[in-house]
Amino acid sequence: MSVMVPSRTPALITPGQQALDSALHQLGQAAEELGLDDGLRTMLATPRRSLTVSVPVRREDGSLDVVQGFRVQHNVSRGPAKGGIRFHPSTDIHEVTALAMWMTWKCALVGIPYGGAKGGVSVDPTVLSTRELERLTRRYVNEILPLIGPEKDIPAPDVGTDEQTMAWIMDTYSVNAGYSVPGVVTGKPMTLGGSLGRTGATSRGVQIATLTALGRSPEGVTVAVQGFGKVGALAAQYLADAGARVVAVSDVSGAVHNSSGLDVADLRAWVTETGSVAGYRHADALAHDELLELDVDVLVPAALEGAITASNAPRVRARLIVEGANGPTTPEADEILAAQGTTIVPDILANAGGVIVSYLEWVQNMQAYSWSASEVEVRLRDLMEGAFSEVKSVAAARGLTLRQAAHVIGVGRVAEAHQMRGLYP
Numbered sequence: 001m002s003v004m005v006p007s008r009t010p011a012l013i014t015p016g017q018q019a020l021d022s023a024l025h026q027l028g029q030a031a032e033e034l035g036l037d038d039g040l041r042t043m044l045a046t047p048r049r050s051l052t053v054s055v056p057v058r059r060e061d062g063s064l065d066v067v068q069g070f071r072v073q074h075n076v077s078r079g080p081a082k083g084g085i086r087f088h089p090s091t092d093i094h095e096v097t098a099l100a101m102w103m104t105w106k107c108a109l110v111g112i113p114y115g116g117a118k119g120g121v122s123v124d125p126t127v128l129s130t131r132e133l134e135r136l137t138r139r140y141v142n143e144i145l146p147l148i149g150p151e152k153d154i155p156a157p158d159v160g161t162d163e164q165t166m167a168w169i170m171d172t173y174s175v176n177a178g179y180s181v182p183g184v185v186t187g188k189p190m191t192l193g194g195s196l197g198r199t200g201a202t203s204r205g206v207q208i209a210t211l212t213a214l215g216r217s218p219e220g221v222t223v224a225v226q227g228f229g230k231v232g233a234l235a236a237q238y239l240a241d242a243g244a245r246v247v248a249v250s251d252v253s254g255a256v257h258n259s260s261g262l263d264v265a266d267l268r269a270w271v272t273e274t275g276s277v278a279g280y281r282h283a284d285a286l287a288h289d290e291l292l293e294l295d296v297d298v299l300v301p302a303a304l305e306g307a308i309t310a311s312n313a314p315r316v317r318a319r320l321i322v323e324g325a326n327g328p329t330t331p332e333a334d335e336i337l338a339a340q341g342t343t344i345v346p347d348i349l350a351n352a353g354g355v356i357v358s359y360l361e362w363v364q365n366m367q368a369y370s371w372s373a374s375e376v377e378v379r380l381r382d383l384m385e386g387a388f389s390e391v392k393s394v395a396a397a398r399g400l401t402l403r404q405a406a407h408v409i410g411v412g413r414v415a416e417a418h419q420m421r422g423l424y425p
């Protein structure tokens with residue numbers, strides 16, 4: 001038996017189910033390459049713990065909403081579970097499971113002693129007041145309290161959450177514990193035990209991955225970035241700082257283009273002021289789909305899963321795709337792009353900077369100590385470059401794409417951990 005990707009009616013498939021099917025497909029390929037036995041394949045395809053909770057939220061007008069929340073620990077064979085918390089209206093248990101699985105391989109790939117987890121709440125945070133968001137966060141955390149803890153499962157920011165969310169989680173957990181527990185979350189504000197370098201860590205990792213993949217000076221290299229949030233905006237900034245020409249970016253409200261290169265710092269200030277890239281005065285408006293199909297050297301998808309599919313992949317002209325987002329490319333698109341000669345630096349490598357510095361933050365918290373920004377940066381760079389070089393050699397030795405090689409390494413390490421530990425009882 002191989003890893004089973006469930007059969008679904010295509011028209012009815014949700015984005016979450018699509019993401020989970022992609023994750024299972026990638027696991028199946030790696031398991032085949034590694035020759036794993038059926039029992040182990042099934043274990044790796046199945047989340048260790050999966051919790052769905054109802055989260056009642058009192059709205060400002062006095063009414064009561066009930067939303068669904070999730071926390072999935074996909075695998076804890078190599079250490080405590082680790083993974084972000086997403087607030088997004090289309091988040092469901094399938095999406096959270098896929099994201100947790102990718103976290104497992106990512107942590108193993110970059111060699112940090114964590115398993116993979118993810119959390120989510122099916123809610124649109126942009127329509128909630130700050131007080132509603134705080135009540136929602138605290139109640140959700142209270143519901144998943146039995147699962148999380150600095151030695152069990154450590155959340156972090158993801159789509160729709162930020163360091164304020166992490167501060168509320170840390171406070172809720174600490175109040176329940178009766179003392180301050182900074183190590184229960186990462187991506188916290190500095191004042192609560194956050195780490196220097198965490199805010200831009202995922203984007204710094206995307207920059208390192210891009211420069212490593214290019215293997216030449218980024219001077220004048222053209223870049224388009226889909227998603228201008230925590231990851232995309234700073235990835236655009238760091239790539240521009242390195243000399244690349246960022247010609248287009250998008251967010252959920254629109255896309256903008258300037259072939260001479262965008263002033264990314266000025267655009268970030270515009271977004272802080274207006275909430276969106278749309279309407280930015282020093283660029284032309286662009287359709288969402290057009291951004292993905294621009295004739296650029298590098299495309300950085302940094303929004304959500306399933307951005308590049310079989311239907312638009314043939315029109316993607318970038319020669320290099322660096323996945324800031326998790327799961328932005330479907331397996332069908334992967335095949336089309338590979339045939340077109342496009343290099344893809346896969347999510348579990350390209351966006352690993354976030355969990356690497358989260359790990360460094362947690363280590364500092366556990367030691368009640370803090371490191372300088374340069375210490376953090378050096379360790380991040382070492383782990384990113386080390387993982388990239390391993391992925392490249394496995395890809396070359398086995399004739400695989402970078403994604404397949406990254407999965408072979410990540411899945412292989414987790415499988416080895418299972419084999420060494422044995423099965424209880």
Ligand code: NAD
Binds near residue numbers: 228253324
């Ligand atoms: P975020 O909420 O800060 O930003 C998401 C951005 O994507 C926003 O600008 C939003 O407007 C935009 N967006 C949403 N739908 C879009 C669409 N259809 N077209 C264009 N833009 C769209 O989230 P984030 O933390 O930057 O996460 C982005 C991706 O990176 C996610 O896949 C996340 O899982 C992944 N990731 C995040 C981190 C992290 O540290 N935050 C780490 C690793 C991976």
